[in-house]
Amino acid sequence: MVETDIKALNERIQRESAFVDMITMEMHKVIIGQKHMIERLLIGLLANGHILLEGVPGLAKTLAIKTLASIIEAKFSRIQFTPDLLPADLVGTLVYSQKREEFQVRKGPIFANFILADEINRSPAKVQSALLEAMQERQVTIGDSTFQLPEPFLVLATENPIEQEGTYPLPEAQVDRFMLKVIISYPDKKEEKQIIRQNIGNEISAASTIIKPEDILRARAVAREVYLDEKIETYITDIVFASRFPADYKLKKFDGLISYGASPRASIYLALASKAYAFIKRRGYVIPEDIRAVAHDVMRHRIGLTYEAEAENITSEDIINEILNTVEVP
Amino acid sequence: MRIIKIIGIFLLLLGGVQSFSQDVRVTARLDTGVILIGDHVGLKLRFEGPSGSHVIWPSFNDTILGNIIVIGRSKVDSSFSKDRKSLSLTQELNLTCFDSGFYTIPQIPFRYRIFPDTAVKTAATGLSMLMVHTLKVDTTSIIKPIKGPLQVPLTFLEILPYLLIALAVIIFVLALVWYIRKRKKNEPLIHIRPKVKLHPHEKALQELEKLRIRKLWQQGNIKEYHSELTDILRTYIEDGFGIPAMECTTHEIIFRLAQSNGFSKAVIEKVEQILQTADMVKFAKAVPSPQENENVLSTGIEFVNQTIRTVVDQAQAGSTNQIEPKPQV
Missing domain, CATH: 1.20.120 (Four Helix Bundle (Hemerythrin (Met), subunit A))
Known part of the structure; x- marks a missing residue:
């Protein structure tokens, strides 16, 4: 079989993606299990997309991103979102210097490569907006000056599915800016045992710094070159359209259950995330498996359900499952 | 008979008397001055004036003078002269009468106003004479029986509904016969060729x-x-x-x-x-x-x-x- 430019691209990817295994290995030195979360962190890193993590406390969300930052030799910030947090606490502010007799910029914790916005729904809308605007624009304005945020810039926001009292749920438009919404589940029994052993021993596991931010930027460029055939584009479009017009895709049963379907951002992010996924799998082209692998994480926060759906206990996961099982694979 | 003709010609000369008032002219002209009892006669009303004229058209009841009956009237038709300076309005009335005698159709007043003048003026037509005569009965000849109503030939449209009903009845009877035969033979009503289903x-x-x-x-x-x-x-x-x-x-x-x-x-x-x-x-x-x-x-x-x-x-x-x-x- 003769492969033209894809063969060359595959070889490049083989070279450039070598660090993926190293990162995964280093991550697993510290994090037990959570393979899915680690893989999604890498997708976000390679596709330049932010991630919303949802899981109960104690599932190593903070540890995962902190470890990732240490592996990449990048700056890490953790911001605990609370009801009294102000936008200035996040992006920074102007402070008057008596010595210099002028206002000086004091940059906030957002000026880091990896941000962990812990429990983002505990802060009011103005703080959420400040973060989400920075995520979108990748720059922050303090006073008269505009500052570019460092690259790579990856925000991991967490949401706690329990204790919803006194929270400010993210509006749909804001949630749409997150490339992936990852649901983190509990480790299995075997992993749980390993976690116990690791935490009660004297030896503290630590990840080594193995790559630099420039390597990530270079890998991102290669990941964007991954070939995405027109048939795959059609498959992505069909999946997204099935969430908007279910009746056109033999899913008439979902009529009246979906209040709004996935946005065009879903199509863009499905393409980008599947390219990153193919890169992680050391492939120079996207196959339908890649789309199916990332579809839940890309679409689950982009499908709105009606009251009828909630009354019937139908979740966005059910809808995505049914869409993937109904839309013809190219 | 000769006297009647002379009177008729006289009446014709009298008929259609015109009335002039400044630039306006109104006329009422009968088609003929002599008619047989029960016959129809047309009365043409006409108003001629400047194009800015606003006319209150005279209205008629079903009878004129009690014996002359209005059996039809056209719409008032308007037309302009080529230079659009003068306006002409006309209406035709269809009259009949069932009593013999001489009748004088009175003057018919037309009320009008010529823009920009706001004054309403009146112009009247002249008198028209109508003579209605009867048939002379020949008392010497024998009395003939009364003629029955005339038979009008039937048109296709009148026959069409009957034809359609007849056709529907024939189709229904044929369908019924076909259905009963099928039932007797225990055959299905419609043969659908079974689709060969491949493995x-x-x-x-x-x-x-x-x-x-x-x-x-x-x-x-x-x-x-x-x-x-x-x-x-x-x-x-x-x-x-x-x-x-x-x-x-x-x-x-x-x-x-x-x-x-x-x-x-x-x-x-x-x-x-x-x-x-x-x-x-x-x-x-x-x-x-x-x-x-x-x-x-x-x-x-x-x-x-x-x-x-x-x-x-x-x-x-x-x-x-x-x-x-x-x-x-």
């Missing part, structure tokens, strides 16, 4: 043969060739084994085949080889050699031939239509 393997082999004849890859349509080949095989797997292959990826199809009984490892490897080659062509711009293109088709035919037994077995066991639950992603 999934027959259909697949037929489609594969068609694909071979079309020589797609030989014409450079390699991607189309592999897409159609995999679609045929996926449809075969779906129809034959109840695996929803059209909605599954290569990996999922292989996984499902491996899970179900009746497939040897060699058979599964064959499908895997075809699907993976097709994936490379469809999604990675791969260009297989001519030998590889030939091989995938023959491997596909081999796969179908080797699994006919499984399909037939499953059909006999009645499990062909049992769709397994779709894989959860």
Whole structure:
């Protein structure tokens, strides 16, 4: 079989993606299990997309991103979102210097490569907006000056599915800016045992710094070159359209259950995330498996359900499952 | 009779007397001054004036003078002169009378206003004379019986409803006879030719043969060739084994085949080889050699031939239509 430019691209990817295994290995030195979360962190890193993590406390969300930052030799910030947090606490502010007799910029914790916005729904809308605007624009304005945020810039926001009292749920438009919404589940029994052993021993596991931010930027460029055939584009479009017009895709049963379907951002992010996924799998082209692998994480926060759906206990996961099982694979 | 004619000519001269008032002229003219009792006569009313005239047209009851009856009236028709400076309005009344004698149609007043003058003026037509005479009865001849009503010939439109009803009755009677005969013979009312349902393997082999004849890859349509080949095989797997292959990826199809009984490892490897080659062509711009293109088709035919037994077995066991639950992603 003769492969033209894809063969060359595959070889490049083989070279450039070598660090993926190293990162995964280093991550697993510290994090037990959570393979899915680690893989999604890498997708976000390679596709330049932010991630919303949802899981109960104690599932190593903070540890995962902190470890990732240490592996990449990048700056890490953790911001605990609370009801009294102000936008200035996040992006920074102007402070008057008596010595210099002028206002000086004091940059906030957002000026880091990896941000962990812990429990983002505990802060009011103005703080959420400040973060989400920075995520979108990748720059922050303090006073008269505009500052570019460092690259790579990856925000991991967490949401706690329990204790919803006194929270400010993210509006749909804001949630749409997150490339992936990852649901983190509990480790299995075997992993749980390993976690116990690791935490009660004297030896503290630590990840080594193995790559630099420039390597990530270079890998991102290669990941964007991954070939995405027109048939795959059609498959992505069909999946997204099935969430908007279910009746056109033999899913008439979902009529009246979906209040709004996935946005065009879903199509863009499905393409980008599947390219990153193919890169992680050391492939120079996207196959339908890649789309199916990332579809839940890309679409689950982009499908709105009606009251009828909630009354019937139908979740966005059910809808995505049914869409993937109904839309013809190219 | 001669006297009547002379009087008639006199009346005609009198009829249609015109009235002039400044630039306005109104007339009332009878078609004829002498009519037979019960006959119709036209009375033409006319107003002529400047184009800015606003006229209050005279209205009539059903009778004029009690004996002259208005049996029809046209709409008031307006027309302008070529230079659009003068306006002309006309109306025709259709009159009749059932009493003989001389009648004088009175002056008919026309009220009008000429823009921009706001004063309302009146102009009247002249008198018109109408003589209504009877038939002279010849008392010397014998009395004849009264003539019956005249028969008007029938038109096609009048006959049409009866024709349609007759046709419907004939069709209904024929349909009833046809239905009773069918019932007696115990035959179905409509013969629907049963569609020959091919077995999934027959259909697949037929489609594969068609694909071979079309020589797609030989014409450079390699991607189309592999897409159609995999679609045929996926449809075969779906129809034959109840695996929803059209909605599954290569990996999922292989996984499902491996899970179900009746497939040897060699058979599964064959499908895997075809699907993976097709994936490379469809999604990675791969260009297989001519030998590889030939091989995938023959491997596909081999796969179908080797699994006919499984399909037939499953059909006999009645499990062909049992769709397994779709894989959860």
